[in-house]
Amino acid sequence: MLTFIGLGLFDKTDVSEKGLSRIRNADRVYLECYTSRLMGATREGLEQYYRRPVTPLYRSDVEQDPDAMLEEATTKDVVFLCAGDPMVSTTHADLRIRAASRGIPTAIIHAASIASAVCGLSGLQNYRFGKSCSLPFPQKNWFPTTPLDVILANLSQRLHTLVYLDIQDDRYMTVPEAVALLEEMAAARKEKIPLYVGIARAGSDEPVVRAGPGELVRACDFGPPLHILIVPAELHDMEREYLEMFAGL
Numbered sequence: 001m002l003t004f005i006g007l008g009l010f011d012k013t014d015v016s017e018k019g020l021s022r023i024r025n026a027d028r029v030y031l032e033c034y035t036s037r038l039m040g041a042t043r044e045g046l047e048q049y050y051r052r053p054v055t056p057l058y059r060s061d062v063e064q065d066p067d068a069m070l071e072e073a074t075t076k077d078v079v080f081l082c083a084g085d086p087m088v089s090t091t092h093a094d095l096r097i098r099a100a101s102r103g104i105p106t107a108i109i110h111a112a113s114i115a116s117a118v119c120g121l122s123g124l125q126n127y128r129f130g131k132s133c134s135l136p137f138p139q140k141n142w143f144p145t146t147p148l149d150v151i152l153a154n155l156s157q158r159l160h161t162l163v164y165l166d167i168q169d170d171r172y173m174t175v176p177e178a179v180a181l182l183e184e185m186a187a188a189r190k191e192k193i194p195l196y197v198g199i200a201r202a203g204s205d206e207p208v209v210r211a212g213p214g215e216l217v218r219a220c221d222f223g224p225p226l227h228i229l230i231v232p233a234e235l236h237d238m239e240r241e242y243l244e245m246f247a248g249l
């Protein structure tokens with residue numbers, strides 16, 4: 001059996017009791033380490049808490065070579081852990097399909113996701129979000145502007161955009177870096193993004209939430225990762241009031 005277990009947003013205590021009990025009773029525990037991270041936990045700390053060894057998995061382990069893990073799941077109770085809620089990530093949906101195609105029973109144990117936490121932290125209404133996008137670190141000769149296309153399309157329909165920020169090894173994109181990249185893309189097309197909301201460390205005791213125009217948000221110190229960005233559409237009254245009260249608008 002392969003069970004996908006969400007670990008929530010920040011540290012070892014964010015997993016559900018149901019999830020914890022399944023982990024402690026599993027034959028094998030894998031931790032997916034590339035789509036998101038629990039920044040308030042270490043692998044050693046998780047192993048102590050779970051009383052189980054934890055095997056980290058990186059992108060190629062999941063997307064190219066999942067065969068060994070799937071083979072194991074045909075006879076053993078294997079759990080696949082990831083930060084947030086497991087299926088808020090297309091790659092995990094693909095893994096579940098691959099498992100089910102081999103006749104392996106699968107299950108999901110849900111947890112808090114950044115996709116819903118941003119609504120509580122910003123006051124931006126869940127039903128007003130359009131398509132989300134991911135912002136990658138630019139590489140030599142590669143500066144994709146698709147995120148700007150998504151943002152502009154959403155803005156034209158008065159929808160907010162959630163912008164997931166790149167994680168590469170131990171490099172985490174920050175809100176100021178992300179705003180700088182988007183401002184550069186927008187300027188190149190003579191467009192203007194009127195407002196941003198930056199959020200850091202959702203789920204921790206000290207999340208930071210700041211709203212404002214690009215220059216202001218770029219100058220804010222959001223502290224350690226993880227960070228995420230929202231480009232809000234025209235605000236409803238209660239959304240504006242919430243941002244004024246909780247995000248310094």
Ligand SMILES: C[S@@+](CC[C@H](N)C(=O)[O-])C[C@H]1O[C@@H](n2cnc3c(N)ncnc32)[C@H](O)[C@@H]1O
Nearest residue numbers: 036084085088113114164165201202226227228
């Ligand atoms: C692809 S999403 C992973 C979604 C995850 N499965 C979930 O449900 O939360 C990962 C991105 O979301 C953002 N993120 C995830 N957790 C966060 C947190 N606790 N605080 C701020 N941003 C976070 C970061 O931008 C990170 O690169």
